[in-house]
Amino acid sequence: MKKAPGKILLVDDNPTNIDVLYNFLADVGYEVLIAEDGMSALERVSLVSPDLILLDVMMPHIDGFEVCRKLQENPETKEIPVIFITALGSVEDKITGFKTGGVDYVTKPFQNDEILARIRNHLELRDMRKSLEIQNDQLRTQNEALDAYARTVAHDLKNPLNLILNFAKFIQDEDILTGVPKDDLGRIVDSAEQMNHIIQDLLLLAQLRKEDVHMVQVNMDAVIRHSLDRLHLEIKKHHVDLEMPTSWPDAIGISSWVQAVWVNYISNAIKYGGEPRKVKLSWEKVAHQPGTIRYRVEDNGVGVPPEHQAKIFDEFTRVGGERSEGHGIGLSIVRRIIHRLGGEVEVSASENGIGSCFSFTLKQA
Numbered sequence: 001m002k003k004a005p006g007k008i009l010l011v012d013d014n015p016t017n018i019d020v021l022y023n024f025l026a027d028v029g030y031e032v033l034i035a036e037d038g039m040s041a042l043e044r045v046s047l048v049s050p051d052l053i054l055l056d057v058m059m060p061h062i063d064g065f066e067v068c069r070k071l072q073e074n075p076e077t078k079e080i081p082v083i084f085i086t087a088l089g090s091v092e093d094k095i096t097g098f099k100t101g102g103v104d105y106v107t108k109p110f111q112n113d114e115i116l117a118r119i120r121n122h123l124e125l126r127d128m129r130k131s132l133e134i135q136n137d138q139l140r141t142q143n144e145a146l147d148a149y150a151r152t153v154a155h156d157l158k159n160p161l162n163l164i165l166n167f168a169k170f171i172q173d174e175d176i177l178t179g180v181p182k183d184d185l186g187r188i189v190d191s192a193e194q195m196n197h198i199i200q201d202l203l204l205l206a207q208l209r210k211e212d213v214h215m216v217q218v219n220m221d222a223v224i225r226h227s228l229d230r231l232h233l234e235i236k237k238h239h240v241d242l243e244m245p246t247s248w249p250d251a252i253g254i255s256s257w258v259q260a261v262w263v264n265y266i267s268n269a270i271k272y273g274g275e276p277r278k279v280k281l282s283w284e285k286v287a288h289q290p291g292t293i294r295y296r297v298e299d300n301g302v303g304v305p306p307e308h309q310a311k312i313f314d315e316f317t318r319v320g321g322e323r324s325e326g327h328g329i330g331l332s333i334v335r336r337i338i339h340r341l342g343g344e345v346e347v348s349a350s351e352n353g354i355g356s357c358f359s360f361t362l363k364q365a
Helices: 015-025 038-047 064-073 090-100 114-174 181-209 220-230 231-238 255-271 329-340
Strands: 009-012 031-035 050-056 080-087 104-107 216-218 242-245 251-253 278-285 292-299 345-349 356-365
Touching: 009 015, 009 038, 015 031, 015 114, 031 038, 038 064, 038 080, 050 064, 050 114, 064 080, 064 090, 090 104, 104 114, 114 181, 181 255, 181 329, 216 220, 216 255, 220 231, 220 255, 231 255, 251 255, 251 356, 255 278, 255 292, 255 329, 255 356, 329 345, 329 356
Parallel strands: 009 031, 009 050, 050 080, 080 104, 242 278
Antiparallel strands: 216 251, 278 292, 292 356, 345 356
């Protein structure tokens, strides 16, 4: 018979039980090791590292439940699946077995085929878990390499792009060009600004992948002020009628991330607004979530059709459809940021029925 993969430690103080199970499992090809009490079982596990343990509960000195607890306390043995085999069949005993870390529970008398089926199932689950862990490690390594590459590329592009953008803006401010050259220069500035946004998104995406998120109190007044400063040229260019409250409640989050959300929302409101462009910023307490604030950005554009609202925050979905400007990852980044900060994003029609209202929630500081 083909040898079955797996090394099994059989722990039982009853010689008859040991003989029966040993002979049966050895016959089907498993490597079977023996321990006749709890202490010798713990010693044997540290030496041979079995793939699975068949553990009797009723043993002298240290019972099976305590053996399992000690196995769970040891990082080197806690992943070994333990199947309890015992005459104790009450619900309380089974619950105790699972609480101590057992993966299965077989009561005596049992059929050999039942034991074999359970062993095979848990060894297969163990192999699948190990395979997933390997794949996760590989994905983690690839993601780290991708993040490092994205940061490197973004930083390498940033300096020459800023040089181009600054010189183009300098020439634009001189106002010495007319006609077609002036229009072409405007296109260069707009394209460079768009590239700059893409680079910022790449850097932010790489930062969002980090596992540790240290949230603090966010001064929302300052964040919105800095966001509007970043969008000063767009606001001036489109003669935006901006409405907002005189003060804002602080939130819990990361200032740079929250600023990126405001910039994305306000920039889209300007880009897809009506004529003349009107943008309204506001906030409200969430009635059904005490201690939560909803921050909102409303525009007076054509709005987002209801059938598109559910997917507007997906990657590469654009606010204005396929013909819209932009690279389509801004709103997906917004959702990732807010979810990492424990909030939610939403899009709906504006209160007056004209345009869209994009919102996000955060815990109030």
